[in-house]
Amino acid sequence: MNKTKQAIIIGAGPGGLTAAYELLTRSDVVPIVLEKSTYMGGISRTVNYKGNRIDIGGHRFFSKSDRVMDWWLEHLPLETATAQPTHINYHQQSRELKAAIPSSASTHASEQTMLVRPRKSRIYYLRKLFDYPIRLSIQTLSNLGVLRSIRIILSYFRSALMPIRKVANLEQFFINRFGRELYLT
Secondary structure (H helix, E strand, C coil): CCCEEEEEECCCCHHHHHHHHHHHHHHCCEEEEEECCCCCHHHEEEEECCCCCEEEECCCCCCCCCCHHHHHHHHCEEEEEECCEEEEECCCEEEEEEECCCCCHHHHHHHCCCCCCCCEEEEEEEEEEECCCCCHHHHHHHHHHHHHHHHHHHHHHHHHCCCCCCCCHHHHHHHHHHHHHHCCC
């Protein structure tokens, strides 16, 4: 009896679709992708509305892994205005990407490329804008206020010096990593 191996993948976002593709091309496992919505891409989906591209979620794509970045650029070549290398920066990491498809290529080709666009993401909290990803800066501390900042810093040191020993859930993991006060914030 020939039994087919199957894998159930929940979600047709980049992670789920990548897992399905890799299983199909590198193994004898047949993936079954389950997606709740009628669209693929998760919050990394870009909608084309009346000729305008609109990102559904506040997503950016950057991996510290060269293997992951190379995989994506192999499947979605970089679209740029020139053949000059493009630099992307994220989380204090930088990477040079070589252009594969000029932006003057056909509309169909541009639908199958990785777009690089300058953007700024921010979080609106406490009636103030915080840069995202959040980083420790004078502006962040000023937005949080002196007392809240002190509580966050003391809570962080407390978690660093006396972490929860037996981490049983994600909440405890985050409290150990960032301190209770920042976790609650």
